[in-house]
Amino acid sequence: MQWQIGTVKVTRIVELEMAGGTRFILPQATPEAVKPMQWMVPHFATEDGKLIMSVHALVIETPERLMLVDTCIGNDKVRSIPTWNLRHGPFLEELAKAGYVPEQFDTIMCTHLHVDHVGWNTRLVEGVWVPTFPNARYLIGEQEFRYWSQVDPATLNEDIMSDSIQPVLDAGLVDLVASDHRVSEEVRFESTPGHTPGHVSIRIQSEGKQALITGDCIHHPCQIEQLDWSSSADFDSDTAAETRKRLLAEHNESSTLIIGTHFATPSAGYIRTKEDAYYLDVSADHV
Ligand SMILES: [Zn+2]
Numbered sequence: 033m034q035w036q037i038g039t040v041k042v043t044r045i046v047e048l049e050m051a052g053g054t055r056f057i058l059p060q061a062t063p064e065a066v067k068p069m070q071w072m073v074p075h076f077a078t079e080d081g082k083l084i085m086s087v088h089a090l091v092i093e094t095p096e097r098l099m100l101v102d103t104c105i106g107n108d109k110v111r112s113i114p115t116w117n118l119r120h121g122p123f124l125e126e127l128a129k130a131g132y133v134p135e136q137f138d139t140i141m142c143t144h145l146h147v148d149h150v151g152w153n154t155r156l157v158e159g160v161w162v163p164t165f166p167n168a169r170y171l172i173g174e175q176e177f178r179y180w181s182q183v184d185p186a187t188l189n190e191d192i193m194s195d196s197i198q199p200v201l202d203a204g205l206v207d208l209v210a211s212d213h214r215v216s217e218e219v220r221f222e223s224t225p226g227h228t229p230g231h232v233s234i235r236i237q238s239e240g241k242q243a244l245i246t247g248d249c250i251h252h253p254c255q256i257e258q259l260d261w262s263s264s265a266d267f268d269s270d271t272a273a274e275t276r277k278r279l280l281a282e283h284n285e286s287s288t289l290i291i292g293t294h295f296a297t298p299s300a301g302y303i304r305t306k307e308d309a310y311y312l313d314v315s316a317d318h319v
Contacts, residue, residue: 033299035289038238040218042245042291043091043130044299047104047123048115052082060261061254069257071311076253076296083252084296087148089123090245091132092236094218098132099139100165101234101245102293106151106196112189116147123152124164137168139215143247143293144228145172145180146265147189150196161199170200171215174208176230224249224279226272227263233279243289243300249275253295253312256280256303280310 033044063081066072077083092099104123111117124134142149153170154161163170177197185191200206211223211232221232227248234245249272250256251263259276262269283290283303290312291300301314 033297035243035291035300037236037243037289038218038241039095040236040238040243041091041093042236042243043093044088045091045123045126045130046086046088047121047126048087049084049296050086050115051078051084057085057263057265058083058252058254058261059264060258061252065258066254069254071257071306072253075298075314076312083254085252085294086296086299087294088299089152090291090293091127091130092219092234094216094238097139097216097219098137099141099215099219100137100168101141102143102149102247103140103152103164105148106153106155108156109151109195110190111147124155134165135167137165140165140168140170141215141221141234142170142172142176143233143245144231145176145192145197146228146248147192149247149293150192153196154199161195163200163203163205166203166205168205170206171209171213171221172197172206173211173213173221173230173232175211176228176232177208179229224275226266226268226270226275227251228267231275241289242287243291244279244283245291245293246279246295247293249279250290250292251294253292253301256312257309259310284310 035042066081087104090101105116107119152164155164213221218238220235222235224233233247236243255261266272301312304313
């Protein structure tokens with residue numbers, strides 16, 4: 033998938049798409065509860081009410097800059113979810129097919145520091161974790177970084193700090209930034225807390241066109257209709273629901289393209305209202 037927002041081109045690089053097995057993320061999304069939401073079929077749910085999700089990164093190419101938002105799960109990492117554990121996926125080959133090599137990127141952005149958003153920050157070379165994007169600045173929200181820095185790794189399922197964050201810090205490639213950081217003329221961070229304490233979304237504006245890369249403040253499109261369905265991975269589900277309500281009200285019936293970080297193909301659409309409920313309209317033609 034690829035979208036054009038004014039002079040900015042956004043390209044999706046998929047690492048993994050999956051149907052079902054997502055109840056651990058959204059426990060309220062039972063097949064019985066999902067089935068009546070027919071607008072989600074076939075893109076975001078199956079006929080029998082299983083959610084479909086994607087793990088992907090988004091390349092942002094502006095006239096001057098080359099950026100990547102959220103670096104997925106990564107290869108060779110010890111993870112608790114079986115399909116995420118010790119992967120040998122072709123992510124870098126997919127990036128190459130889209131026309132990009134890691135050395136070209138000048139900016140890597142993490143919407144938050146969860147396992148499926150930081151993986152390709154590093155790769156394993158001769159037993160050592162090295163930065164995958166050696167010429168990039170890695171932008172991490174300062175609030176998000178401070179929070180995860182003080183959590184005892186022994187209390188977490190996986191130690192992402194040591195294999196995916198510390199190596200880029202040690203290489204001197206990290207900039208800790210404010211949650212409203214302006215990255216370029218077209219691209220800026222926007223605070224969308226709740227899923228994690230310092231979670232951010234990425235706003236793109238160019239030539240009067242707008243897009244918002246959500247990150248995980250909207251984990252799955254079902255939360256666009258069911259605003260109170262929260263993710264079991266949410267740090268603060270009340271704040272997460274408030275963030276969704278604010279974002280959806282702000283973008284309802286607007287021309288801002290909403291690009292989801294876990295939305296399955298086609299991964300983007302517009303917020304519209306039908307019978308007093310919001311939904312994601314994916315019918316408009318995208319580039
Ligand atoms: Zn995620």
